[in-house]
Amino acid sequence: MRPSELLHPTPQGLYCPPGDFYIDPVASVGRAVVTHGHSDHARSGHGSVLATHETIEIMATRYGEGFTEKRHPVGLGEVVTQNGVSIWLSPAGHVLGSAQAVVEYQGTRIVTTGDYKRRYDPTCASFEPVSCDVLISEATFGLPVFVHPDTAGEARKILRSIEQFPHRAHLIGAYAFGKAQRLICHLREEGYDKPIYIHGAMKRLCELYERLGVELGPLEPATVEKGKGSKERFAGEIVICPPSALQSTWARRFPEPLLSFASGWMRVRQRAKQRGIELPIIMSDHADWNELTDTVREVDPAELWVTHGREDALVRWAELEGRQARALRLVGYEEGEE
Structure with a gap:
């Protein structure tokens, strides 16, 4: 045949x-x-x-x-x-x-x-x-x-940025299924054990990953409530959200948001520039x-x-x-x- x-x-x-x-x-x-x-x-x-x-x-x-x-x-x-x-x-x-x-x-x-x-x-x-x-x-x-860099090194770029800009919330665009959970796990492997804040669109899939045996560590909802001090508590924290949320009014609720995006396409500088990405993370599935x-x-x-x-x-x-x-x-x- x-x-x-x-x-x-x-x-x-x-x-x-x-x-x-x-x-x-x-x-x-x-x-x-x-x-x-x-x-x-x-x-x-x-x-x-x-x-x-x-x-x-x-x-x-x-x-x-x-x-x-x-x-x-x-x-x-x-x-x-x-x-x-x-x-x-x-x-x-x-x-x-x-x-x-x-x-x-x-x-x-x-x-x-x-x-x-x-x-x-x-x-x-x-x-x-x-x-x-x-x-x-x-x-x-x-x-x-397209030759992707070492993934652990890309995760460390995020941690170094937090050390440099502890007053800014680090908003990282990552697709809700697959990329977000992988990014969380790589950050955990680099020693980041603090809570990671996630957009509501990622909640169900992160819970499913946990049920299927993938440990993600402490996760918290990325919710900025009205009232004094709510916004400031995200300074120096990692917030993972869908890429579309980076340009939304939701993103502007965080203290001096530093926009990042985890994608293989971040190898193309023009794509990062078009999206207003300050911290491109070249991480591909x-x-x-x-x-x-x-x-x-x-x-x-x-x-x-x-x-x-x-x-x-x-x-x-x-x-x-x-x-x-x-x-x-x-x-x-x-x-x-x-």
């Missing part, structure tokens, strides 16, 4: 005809395999969803009563068969519950990485390379300019250029299919290495969760 007969792009997402299921579909389908809980990959409205136990919990928390699908939680490495097609999940290292989808049929194996990274993350299982005939790799940061290329070399697939980002550069790199590669050009997957 040719790989394109086992899995190919459609307007709804990657489709497996013999198994009659989609991977991370962007529209409602009968059967969905979901790699992780970010909203551009884990949409509601499908007939059934197969995903890790953690991703199922995350989807239920995010979508509430809107998550009506039949749920098939599976453990990493647990094989499920659908119409003779074997499906199993391997760690992706992206966020809690994230997984690569491995599809096997009639001697052909295709691995879809979903979003992934290779560096240490205290909140989720580390990426594990899986040998395959076809590797479908994301390419969010698929340009040589996606593989950088070196991680992408090292992974392709390690897995060494017969074919590389590239999607979700800077496809052309990674395809060209693969071709120069003598590899067979193509861009899938799937639509509906955004950089917003980064």
Whole structure:
């Protein structure tokens, strides 16, 4: 069987005809395999969803009563068969519950990485390379300019800034699922044991992380109440909020707010400047250029299919290495969760 007969792009997402299921579909389908809980990959409205136990919990928390699908939680490495097609999940290292989808049929194996990274993350299982005939790799940061710095060093930048500006509240924009919890854990590992203040939009997901065994330490609501002294108590404190809140009236309630943003896109100075970010924190949940290329070399697939980002550069790199590669050009997957 040719790989394109086992899995190919459609307007709804990657489709497996013999198994009659989609991977991370962007529209409602009968059967969905979901790699992780970010909203551009884990949409509601499908007939059934197969995903890790953690991703199922995350989807239920995010979508509430809107998550009506039949749920098939599976453990990493647990094989499920659908119409003779074997499906199993391997760690992706992206966020809690994230997984690569491995599809096997009639001697052909295709691995879809979903979003992934290779560096240490205290909140989720580390990426594990899986040998395959076809590797479908994301390419969010698929340009040589994107080489992410040491994550612990970025966390220490925040702590040094607090020492320099103890009179200012440090407001850090971080996405509510994945990035916020990872940032909190890295700060804890650098010895920060004081309460960290969180925006109300992060409360439910932080509580879920705790229930799923990820310890976040003392967290407090980032609520500035009326009355003398309420505002001043946030001086020199860390406040984590959704990126959109950084430019809101909510942010201006804090004492001389110092705006920060944790994202791989903070490597691009113009992006930081446009957002008014004083303290850019280059912290990504996606593989950088070196991680992408090292992974392709390690897995060494017969074919590389590239999607979700800077496809052309990674395809060209693969071709120069003598590899067979193509861009899938799937639509509906955004950089917003980064």
